[in-house]
Amino acid sequence: MAAARLTGLSDKEELAKLTEDVLADLWENRREFVSGERPGVFLYRILLQEVITFLRQRGDEQRIRVLRDILLIDPALYLSDPPDMAEPT
Numbered sequence: 001m002a003a004a005r006l007t008g009l010s011d012k013e014e015l016a017k018l019t020e021d022v023l024a025d026l027w028e029n030r031r032e033f034v035s036g037e038r039p040g041v042f043l044y045r046i047l048l049q050e051v052i053t054f055l056r057q058r059g060d061e062q063r064i065r066v067l068r069d070i071l072l073i074d075p076a077l078y079l080s081d082p083p084d085m086a087e088p089t
Contacts, residue, residue, distance in 0.1 A: 006051045008063060022050045 003018050004010065025046050026033070033042045048071075055063050 002047060003051060006047070006067060007054060018050060018054055021054075022047055025050060 003022070004015055007015075007018065009015050009018070026043065029042075029046065033039070052064060052067070055061075055067075
């Protein structure tokens, strides 16, 4: 499952909750999906939003940095209030 790989979680209950959050977000934004975005892109964007929010709530900034570096993403694109992601000096 993508959520397990992105978060590093193995706890089935936490993964189930995260999956529920993704599905709820998909449902809430279903009209946006109909507007022409490719299904995989839309799902991936929602999944990343939920994963980054989840990691941020857990205080796992290191994992967010790893995802940013591996996936070449900017968390600011997935959060309304992004954390400071500047590299330490």
